[in-house]
Amino acid sequence: MEKEKQLYTVTVxxxxxxxxxxxxxxxxxxxxxxxESINISVSxxxxxxxxxxxxxxxxxxxxxxxxxxxxxxxxIKAYYHTDDDTIYxxxxxxKVKSDLLFEERQIQNIIKESNSxxxxxxxxxxxxxxxxxxxxxxxxxxxxxxxxxxxxVRAGRIAVTKEPMEISKMLEAFN
Amino acid sequence: xxxxxxxxxxxxxxxxxxxxxxxxxxxxxIAEGVDILYGYPGGAIMxxxxxxYKFQDEIQHVLTRHEQGATHSAQGYARISGKVGVAIATxxxxxTNLITGxxxxxxxxxxxxxxxxxxxxxxLGTDAFQETDVISISTPVxxxxxxxxxxxxxxxxxxxxxxIAKSGRPGPVLIxxxxxxxxxxxxxxxxxxxxxxxxxxxxxxxxxxxYAAAKLINEAKKPLVVWGQGVILGxxxxxxxxxxxxxxxxxxxxxxxxxxxxTNHPLNVGMVGMHGNYAPNVLTNECxxxxxxxxxxxxxxxxxxxxxxxxxxxxxxxxDPAEVDKNVKTDVAVLGNSKETLKALLPLLNKNRHExxxxxxxxxxxxxxxxVINNDLYPVKEGLTMGEVVKExxxxxxxxxxxxxxxxxxxxxxxxYAEFNETKSNITSGGLGTMGFALPAAIGAKMAAPNRxxxxxxxxxxxxxxxxxxxxxxxxxxxxxxxxxxxxxLGMVRQWQQLFFDKRYASxxxxxxxxxxxxxxxxxxxxxxxxxxxxxxxxEEMMQxxxxxxxEVSVEKEANVFPMIPTGAxxxxxxxx
Numbered sequence: 001m002e003k004e005k006q007l008y009t010v011t012v013x014x015x016x017x018x019x020x021x022x023x024x025x026x027x028x029x030x031x032x033x034x035x036e037s038i039n040i041s042v043s044x045x046x047x048x049x050x051x052x053x054x055x056x057x058x059x060x061x062x063x064x065x066x067x068x069x070x071x072x073x074x075x076i077k078a079y080y081h082t083d084d085d086t087i088y089x090x091x092x093x094x095k096v097k098s099d100l101l102f103e104e105r106q107i108q109n110i111i112k113e114s115n116s117x118x119x120x121x122x123x124x125x126x127x128x129x130x131x132x133x134x135x136x137x138x139x140x141x142x143x144x145x146x147x148x149x150x151x152x153v154r155a156g157r158i159a160v161t162k163e164p165m166e167i168s169k170m171l172e173a174f175n
Numbered sequence: 176x177x178x179x180x181x182x183x184x185x186x187x188x189x190x191x192x193x194x195x196x197x198x199x200x201x202x203x204x205i206a207e208g209v210d211i212l213y214g215y216p217g218g219a220i221m222x223x224x225x226x227x228y229k230f231q232d233e234i235q236h237v238l239t240r241h242e243q244g245a246t247h248s249a250q251g252y253a254r255i256s257g258k259v260g261v262a263i264a265t266x267x268x269x270x271t272n273l274i275t276g277x278x279x280x281x282x283x284x285x286x287x288x289x290x291x292x293x294x295x296x297x298x299l300g301t302d303a304f305q306e307t308d309v310i311s312i313s314t315p316v317x318x319x320x321x322x323x324x325x326x327x328x329x330x331x332x333x334x335x336x337x338x339i340a341k342s343g344r345p346g347p348v349l350i351x352x353x354x355x356x357x358x359x360x361x362x363x364x365x366x367x368x369x370x371x372x373x374x375x376x377x378x379x380x381x382x383x384x385x386y387a388a389a390k391l392i393n394e395a396k397k398p399l400v401v402w403g404q405g406v407i408l409g410x411x412x413x414x415x416x417x418x419x420x421x422x423x424x425x426x427x428x429x430x431x432x433x434x435x436x437x438t439n440h441p442l443n444v445g446m447v448g449m450h451g452n453y454a455p456n457v458l459t460n461e462c463x464x465x466x467x468x469x470x471x472x473x474x475x476x477x478x479x480x481x482x483x484x485x486x487x488x489x490x491x492x493x494x495d496p497a498e499v500d501k502n503v504k505t506d507v508a509v510l511g512n513s514k515e516t517l518k519a520l521l522p523l524l525n526k527n528r529h530e531x532x533x534x535x536x537x538x539x540x541x542x543x544x545x546x547v548i549n550n551d552l553y554p555v556k557e558g559l560t561m562g563e564v565v566k567e568x569x570x571x572x573x574x575x576x577x578x579x580x581x582x583x584x585x586x587x588x589x590x591x592y593a594e595f596n597e598t599k600s601n602i603t604s605g606g607l608g609t610m611g612f613a614l615p616a617a618i619g620a621k622m623a624a625p626n627r628x629x630x631x632x633x634x635x636x637x638x639x640x641x642x643x644x645x646x647x648x649x650x651x652x653x654x655x656x657x658x659x660x661x662x663x664x665l666g667m668v669r670q671w672q673q674l675f676f677d678k679r680y681a682s683x684x685x686x687x688x689x690x691x692x693x694x695x696x697x698x699x700x701x702x703x704x705x706x707x708x709x710x711x712x713x714x715e716e717m718m719q720x721x722x723x724x725x726x727e728v729s730v731e732k733e734a735n736v737f738p739m740i741p742t743g744a745x746x747x748x749x750x751x752x
Contacts, residue, residue, distance in 0.1 A: 014373070018322070019310055019321075022311055026314055067501070068497050073371065074373050075373060076373040171372060
């Protein structure tokens with residue numbers, strides 16, 4: 001019986017070590033789970049990395065995966081959250097022909113209404129940046145598509161939780 | 176202490192020596208108490224071998240005939256002694272040959288440290304000669320791994336490696352050291368690792384969980400314990416026995432849990448799982464409380480999960496939180512080290528006997544005895560059975576031997592019928608099912624426990640996967656006893672083909688060589704037995720022999736192992752024929 005799947009944001013605090021990405025992603029791979037997006041960055045704590053991984057699984061599966069992530073030696077703590085538990089954003093860049101900006105007035109309206117911004121303009125192209133929810137980005141994509149998008153890229157989700165995570169306390173307790 | 180001695184002490188502890196990275200590797204191993212390591216030299220690890228040559232009075236290197244043999248020897252060493260086994264190999268093929276043993280150690284929670292040489296750091300990623308990315312390859316099958324490119328990292332990383340390998344739920348660690356880091360010099364001091372901030376080897380035990388577990392055990396009318404290797408790894412044999420004896424708990428074991436208590440203990444009701452005993456499998460689906468201790472509900476143990484112990488409440492004593500609720504949903508999970516949790520549980524338990532419930536195990540045992548066991552152990556038909564060979568080994572070793580088995584029919588028979596009276600006596604490849612495990616593992620086990628009788632029981636298929644380790648026995652003169660139960664088939668696969676593939680014996684019939692001649696080629700005492708009346712004398716000769724001994728027994732060609740839970744069936748649908 002297929003258990004009900006939903007989107008979860010997995011947050012993993014880790015030591016900053018070479019090879020840890022392999023070790024964490026292998027846990028998803030061996031269960032044949034596709035990672036929707038992944039972002040690795042510094043965190044609020046010096047020397048501690050933060051993975052933000054988006055996956056679509058059942059809660060039962062989610063719990064088992066968290067256990068297997070947490071038992072990795074260099075993982076400090078792993079959490080999972082639903083969209084309701086987090087404040088999250090994704091961001092993207094569109095590269096579009098500069099002519100359009102002047103010839104198609106509508107593009108300027110689209111930029112304004114979508115709360116995106118122009119990062120750079122030169123003779124050949126201009127670049128629009130947009131941060132927001134995935135559906136907002138998808139809407140902007142659909143709106144710009146008819147004019148011709150030279151390049152498009154969307155970054156992985158980043159998210160902070162509504163509840164505190166208290167990693168610092170955990171690390172202090174160790175010291 | 177006066178000031179002078181204090182100053183001297185401080186000096187002594189902070190004094191560093193300028194040595195090469197390769198010497199640091201060997202000194203670190205010695206500092207960790209390693210007395211034997213198994214390996215195979217090659218280009219990228221030569222500097223370390225050069226140091227092993229210099230330090231040969233302090234640390235023994237055993238040259239195996241293949242790197243896989245080195246890992247299994249290290250595993251055998253670890254499994255019988257509880258210490259960390261060490262294997263060493265060169266880069267490239269040397270490193271990849273370790274992988275099977277590492278995967279085996281990972282799934283069977285065996286503490287092992289593997290050291291591999293790597294090409295010089297300036298060559299990393301260039302497809303240099305004998306370069307493989309062993310860190311990536313080994314990541315999913317190691318508890319931890321790390322590549323060293325600077326000599327100064329060596330002592331700290333090796334200290335971490337040993338700490339991680341043996342603490343908490345043990346496992347294999349691989350350390351890859353570039354050749355330049357082996358040549359480079361460092362200021363050497365060694366400090367054992369005692370903690371890592373991101374790593375919590377033993378989870379905290381909550382008192383509530385202990386009380387809840389005790390309550391369920393005290394209230395249960397039909398409790399059943401299934402214990403696994405966690406009892407042995409936690410050195411909790413005494414505490415475990417005290418718990419089951421006080422509460423009168425019938426207790427069954429997983430393959431890796433075997434020997435934690437003696438085979439003939441009145442509360443020992445046998446093995447669970449696919450070829451386990453009839454009573455504990457059937458009664459798993461009748462008990463009202465299943466008490467799992469240091470085991471992980473492997474699919475070979477549970478059969479179909481949808482029909483596994485659904486009527487029972489489940490208490491799970493476990494060191495690895497990721498195992499809780501992984502396969503079987505628990506009502507109470509008691510996290511922690513089995514030695515500590517069982518010790519804390521004991522005073523909370525009421526004395527009990529559960530006599531009626533025990534009678535059920537006895538009744539079902541009788542059925543298994545008549546339908547299966549008697550035929551295995553006291554056969555009347557002409558062909559020799561694997562069971563009677565194991566029985567003869569029990570008899571002549573006084574039930575004191577450590578049994579190292581390979582994988583397949585003979586393994587199930589060995590585990591079912593071997594008599595254990597001492598812990599850490601059943602050394603076998605459980606989770607991974609690695610054919611070829613037994614011969615090299617027996618070498619490691621005998622070296623770690625020279626005073627114990629070590630008998631390897633191997634099938635004719637698995638034997639030939641690592642048969643070259645006879646060379647290691649020849650060179651080291653390690654007095655292991657090797658019994659090959661030869662049915663000229665890959666027996667377990669053949670059994671499945673018979674039962675589930677209409678007897679289409681695809682590639683399971685083996686044309687075997689003259690095993691006795693091969694053993695003799697290595698100057699190993701060797702004999703072949705084909706008749707029942709020769710068996711006792713041959714086993715006696717083997718057991719009396721002070722040197723290594725090879726005994727081949729021709730057994731019935733197409734015998735099957737029963738009982739059996741077919742894949743996907745429920746434990747209570749176990750077949751007796």
